[in-house]
Amino acid sequence: MARFTAALKRIAPWAAQNADGAIALGLAIVVGVLGIMPDNIFGKDGDAVQDQLVSAATLVILALVATALLRDRARQAPLEETVTSGALAQLPVRLARLEEIEGLVTGTRQALDALQLVRVLGSRQEIAQAHADARKDATRWSFKGGTGTYLRAVTLPECVAAARKVKRHLTVRIEVIDPSNVEVCETYAHYRRSLSDVPDGTGETWTADRVRKESYATILAAFWHRQRYGLLDIGIGLSSTMTTFRWDLSTTRLIMTVEDPNRAMTALAGTFYYENCDTELRLSFEQARLVPLEMYKKVQLSDEPTVEEVQELFTRISIPLPRSYDDRDVVDIARKALRARNPYDA
Template structure:
């Protein structure tokens, strides 16, 4: 009995909230029971009475069911309005915010990926390996720096040799200090001496005269290689300002070095840093004084150019050598051009 009372108490709140449904359920049970009872139990005309009671009860049940449905619909209307006017109305804005968030996440991920591809190289071996990897199978090279000593000693001859081996087109752009501008040559030499007054990897100290000769040598090397490899397109620009950085950019990577032979930075092609440095080098070259490389046929250079050939070449391209230069100075320029010593070598 106690369990029954407890069950009734638990069911009472539900029955109160759903009275029409509870009554309909009760009537349905009663009608179902009356339907299976014999008609004689309702008197002489038990069958008629039974049918009438069942029909009347069925109508009542249908009415209660309809009432329950209408009541539920009335209850759901505010919820539907809330959903329609609230969440659904804000859905386009929320989707837009989601798209913005996805774009932000994608941009952040890409930026982090690119940062991971900018590496600091911490010793000579790493720098040498990076430069070698940049030269491998490249079809282009852009250099900007002081006088191009390493370019003459390693980059230019090795890139030309590799391209000639497979008959591949090669494009090289070079920007160095203007050898006819004494001020910029002195500024560059003074900067190099301020870092170290000792001889560098070539065994020489930096002076204004050396800076001038090194730049003349790079120009001479450009003409010499252009005459010997028909698939080489080379451009040389002369700058009236010096830079403390050296950029070497190939088709696959960028290596930016400084005077410290154990420090450099490398970035792979396609990264933000690489693309912007590429644009910087192009724009800088456009502003530099251009050497007329197209006149490379004007003065044929021997395998070991003579003093007369070198003098005539610089005269023809309107970059005459200083009048104070002796035969020894011109031989020195020629040696630097074609037998340059790797400043970072052993």
């Protein structure tokens, strides 16, 4: 009895809130019971009485169901009006805000990606690999630095060889120290010696004379490669100021190195840093003293240029070699131009 009373107490609040539904449920149970009861339980006319009770109960159930539907619709009307007049009316404004947020998120993501793609390289191996990746399928190369020793030893010959292999056009822009400007050559040599007074990877120490020869060699190498590959578009600018950085910019990435052979920075094409460095190198090259590379047809250089060929070339392009240079100095320039040693070899 106690269990029945407790169950009744639990059901009573629900039945009070849903009286129409509860009555309909009760009548449905009664109708079901009447439908399965024997006909003779109601007397001689039990069949007719039973049909009348079922019909009456069915009508009451339908009425209660209709009442419940009308009540639910009446309850939902204020909610629908609130949704229609409130949330839906503000939907365009919220969508506009959502688009603004999406735009902000996209811009932030691009900025973060750009920052992530400016990466510091911390070893010779990483720097060498970055240069190798930059040379892969390169169609253009821009260099700005001191005398271009690594450019002559590795970058230029390998880029030209790769372009020749697939008959691809190659554009190269080089900016190095003006060898005829003695003051800037001495300044650069003093700077390099102040960082290290021991020979570098080439086995030589830095002097003003070496700076001049290295720059002359870069000029000679440009003419020599231009004569041997017709799809090479190469230009050289001579700078009257020195820089402590070296920029190598290819089709796919930028590599900026310093005198420390184990430190460099790289950025991929399309990033903020890459694009601004590209602009910087273009403007700097335009302001440099340009070497007339179109004169490459005037003096034919042998596979192993002779002293006379080298001297005539520099005379034709109005960058004559110093009068103090003898044949050994000219041979040294030719050697540096075509058989330069990698200064970063351990």
